[in-house]
Amino acid sequence: MELTKGSASSVAVSTVAEDGYRRIPLGLERGSGSRKMLKRMLRVMFPHKNFGDAPYERAAEAVLALACEKPGRQVAFAAAIQELMNMSFETLDDDAALEHLKGIAQTDFFKQVQGRALLAFYDDPEVWSLLGYEGESFDKGGYIDRGFNDLDWLPDPRIEEYGGEQ
Amino acid sequence: MKSIPLDEAAVVIIGSGAGGGTLAYELTKAGIECVVLEAGPYLKNEDYENDEWKAFHQMAWLDPRTTSGSWRIARDFPALPAWIVKAVGGTTTHWSGATPRFKDYEFKARSTYGEVEGASLLDWPITLEEMEPYYDRAEIAMGSTHRHGRPALPANNNYKVFANGAERVGYKLYATGPYATNAEPYDGRPASIQDGFNFQGDKSGAKWSIMVREIPRALETGLLDLRPDSHVVRITHDPSGRADGVIYADKDGQLHRQEAKIVCVAGNSIETARLLLLSDSAMFPKGLANSSDQVGRNYMRHLTGSVYARFDKPVRMYRGETMAGIIADEAQHDPSRGFVGGYYMETISLGPAFLAAFVEPGAWGPDFTRIMEAYANTAGMWIVGEDMPQATNRVTLSQTMRDQWDLPVANVHFDDHANDVAMRNYAYGKAEKLYEAVGATGCHRTPPYPSTHNLGTCRMSERPEDGVVDRWGRAHDVPNLFVSDGSVMTTGAAANPTLTIVALAIRQAEYIAAELKRGNL
Numbered sequence: 001m002e003l004t005k006g007s008a009s010s011v012a013v014s015t016v017a018e019d020g021y022r023r024i025p026l027g028l029e030r031g032s033g034s035r036k037m038l039k040r041m042l043r044v045m046f047p048h049k050n051f052g053d054a055p056y057e058r059a060a061e062a063v064l065a066l067a068c069e070k071p072g073r074q075v076a077f078a079a080a081i082q083e084l085m086n087m088s089f090e091t092l093d094d095d096a097a098l099e100h101l102k103g104i105a106q107t108d109f110f111k112q113v114q115g116r117a118l119l120a121f122y123d124d125p126e127v128w129s130l131l132g133y134e135g136e137s138f139d140k141g142g143y144i145d146r147g148f149n150d151l152d153w154l155p156d157p158r159i160e161e162y163g164g165e166q
Numbered sequence: 167m168k169s170i171p172l173d174e175a176a177v178v179i180i181g182s183g184a185g186g187g188t189l190a191y192e193l194t195k196a197g198i199e200c201v202v203l204e205a206g207p208y209l210k211n212e213d214y215e216n217d218e219w220k221a222f223h224q225m226a227w228l229d230p231r232t233t234s235g236s237w238r239i240a241r242d243f244p245a246l247p248a249w250i251v252k253a254v255g256g257t258t259t260h261w262s263g264a265t266p267r268f269k270d271y272e273f274k275a276r277s278t279y280g281e282v283e284g285a286s287l288l289d290w291p292i293t294l295e296e297m298e299p300y301y302d303r304a305e306i307a308m309g310s311t312h313r314h315g316r317p318a319l320p321a322n323n324n325y326k327v328f329a330n331g332a333e334r335v336g337y338k339l340y341a342t343g344p345y346a347t348n349a350e351p352y353d354g355r356p357a358s359i360q361d362g363f364n365f366q367g368d369k370s371g372a373k374w375s376i377m378v379r380e381i382p383r384a385l386e387t388g389l390l391d392l393r394p395d396s397h398v399v400r401i402t403h404d405p406s407g408r409a410d411g412v413i414y415a416d417k418d419g420q421l422h423r424q425e426a427k428i429v430c431v432a433g434n435s436i437e438t439a440r441l442l443l444l445s446d447s448a449m450f451p452k453g454l455a456n457s458s459d460q461v462g463r464n465y466m467r468h469l470t471g472s473v474y475a476r477f478d479k480p481v482r483m484y485r486g487e488t489m490a491g492i493i494a495d496e497a498q499h500d501p502s503r504g505f506v507g508g509y510y511m512e513t514i515s516l517g518p519a520f521l522a523a524f525v526e527p528g529a530w531g532p533d534f535t536r537i538m539e540a541y542a543n544t545a546g547m548w549i550v551g552e553d554m555p556q557a558t559n560r561v562t563l564s565q566t567m568r569d570q571w572d573l574p575v576a577n578v579h580f581d582d583h584a585n586d587v588a589m590r591n592y593a594y595g596k597a598e599k600l601y602e603a604v605g606a607t608g609c610h611r612t613p614p615y616p617s618t619h620n621l622g623t624c625r626m627s628e629r630p631e632d633g634v635v636d637r638w639g640r641a642h643d644v645p646n647l648f649v650s651d652g653s654v655m656t657t658g659a660a661a662n663p664t665l666t667i668v669a670l671a672i673r674q675a676e677y678i679a680a681e682l683k684r685g686n687l
């Protein structure tokens with residue numbers, strides 16, 4: 001399968017300080033349109049057709065929090081978002097928007113947005129339930145009585161080791 | 167708890183994981199007092215989190231490391247070469263539980279495979295026959311299913327797909343184990359509730375780990391002085407070249423020195439090698455026990471890879487034991503496949519948070535989203551096979567990065583060997599065939615995760631010039647220094663390593679106890 005690739009996801013050891021987004025962020029402040037722009041960008045990156053806006057908004061917030069951790073990064077993010085505004089990214093249809101993101105996929109800005117948004121978006125309990133994942137299970141007694149073996153479209157297989165001739 | 171004075175020359179064990187924890191239990195059981203120094207905190211079952219990233223940030227080794235080489239990890243996760251734990255119990259708290267044994271020929275890799283260009287293959291100085299009684303003891307300790315009367319775990323959803331696929335492509339050697347999690351109560355611990363959070367520490371205690379078994383029992387003997395949050399930064403030696411103490415930093419960075427009569431290093435392959443390299447001196451200019459220049463070399467991580475397959479019906483792979491499914495048909499040496507050595511296939515499941523991060527690092531866009539969208543209908547397997555030891559795959563001290571104590575961090579350099587690449591591609595193909603046989607509508611070949619199996623940086627060898635330790639894990643250069651973890655592995659075999667690490671540690675404990683009695687230590 002051909003996958004559209006940025007490069008490194010920024011998973012690993014850095015955690016984003018929850019309170020990173022506290023100063024008045026130049027160019028990224030509320031009303032600047034940066035959230036809306038990021039939200040659109042994330043929808044093009046992770047196009048789950050039936051998902052509402054809320055998880056994309058939360059992922060956009062996480063990206064902004066990352067952006068605001070350091071002044072240099074904040075300036076770079078604000079500039080990159082301004083570029084997207086200047087070319088009216090939000091008015092592009094899905095295909096054109098995807099093409100545009102492919103074109104900037106190797107930039108630092110894109111890689112940081114992709115890495116941070118991916119972590120936040122798929123770590124969101126609403127996204128989990130939209131995907132059919134049930135999250136925490138120990139306190140509910142695990143799945144021993146809640147369908148760990150409820151797959152019924154295949155026969156029950158042997159669980160013991162093979163007893164015959166090899 | 168026992169308190170051993172700092173100025174008393176003690177048996178000191180560094181690291182409380184599969185190797186160090188087993189050694190501590192076996193020695194204290196034999197009446198020998200031990201100090202265990204563990205860099206991480208003492209977390210218990212109730213502290214563990216049913217949440218992938220929370221558990222990872224709670225338990226994983228997150229001190230910085232660096233990477234180099236052509237492996238994809240250096241690009242995708244440059245600061246995270248390995249996925250291992252920093253806590254009492256070591257990585258057995260995160261592990262899943264698959265416990266196959268090594269095979270006879272795998273202890274004789276050099277003689278069986280012959281010369282493989284670019285590989286530094288060597289036969290182990292010990293044989294399967296010698297290991298068998300210790301494998302028995304390890305399986306009984308760990309409660310491996312399908313062994314010694316322990317019943318099989320039931321089939322979960324992921325296994326149903328996996329085993330039916332196996333049957334349809336003609337594999338025979340599939341089962342839900344051997345797997346060190348209780349199908350019924352055993353050894354004072356409950357049966358599995360199939361909660362699906364093995365990789366996050368297992369709150370129920372059904373899964374064997376050093377934290378649930380060996381540590382509490384060693385403490386009960388009254389002979390164990392367990393010191394969590396104690397990060398060893400140097401092993402010292404006397405003028406004759408015998409180890410005589412270890413220096414460690416507590417969680418505030420305060421240094422302490424414990425005198426030692428025996429030092430056993432079990433920090434998992436990367437940190438074990440790093441600690442020996444950090445312990446250089448005029449007498450050991452290349453690092454302690456490193457006259458061979460083999461410390462840090464021949465780093466192995468197993469050939470791994472995963473295949474995630476999509477179906478048009480629900481699977482819900484996350485429900486139930488993460489890795490209770492093993493196929494052993496390909497775990498044999500059959501060079502007609504185009505490579506030496508063999509591999510296992512094992513079920514695996516990740517939640518959406520980890521799947522998104524690891525299924526194809528760096529990916530985004532519609533094709534990536536399709537993989538995630540199919541989450542509930544996805545089945546997964548992991549491929550684990552023998553990778554070739556190479557002298558240049560190596561743990562060294564970083565020239566550029568230092569840790570919180572201002573000590574050089576480990577750099578992990580790795581290049582895949584051509585044999586590794588051939589085996590991985592072959593195995594991907596077989597995995598896809600298996601899933602297609604039960605109706606997969608699409609499959610994704612996932613590259614190796616940060617290394618969960620870290621082996622070989624202090625390998626066992628008959629001759630001192632070929633390796634770091636002898637057949638007992640005793641350093642060739644330093645008579646009272648032992649290595650007690652996966653770094654002693656001469657070659658990696660196809661099997662997951664922990665059963666063998668535990669068996670080797672039980673065997674080593676017996677040897678140390680006997681040598682102490684004989685007055686040889």
Ligand SMILES: Cc1cc2nc3c(=O)[nH]c(=O)nc-3n(C[C@H](O)[C@H](O)[C@H](O)COP(=O)(O)OP(=O)(O)OC[C@H]3O[C@@H](n4cnc5c(N)ncnc54)[C@H](O)[C@@H]3O)c2cc1C
Nearest residue numbers: 181183184185205256257261262263264398433651662664
């Ligand atoms: C997600 C996952 C799944 C796995 N599943 C399986 C499986 O199914 N089957 C299998 O066989 N294996 C599995 N493994 C691998 C298994 O966990 C390891 O092989 C095993 O735990 C290694 O044992 P060890 O003693 O070498 O090191 P560890 O168990 O990692 O213990 C090393 C300990 O030493 C401590 N330490 C390191 N340096 C220092 C220092 N300088 N001072 C003090 N303490 C130090 C560390 O904090 C750590 O606690 C899995 C691993 C992971 C991550």
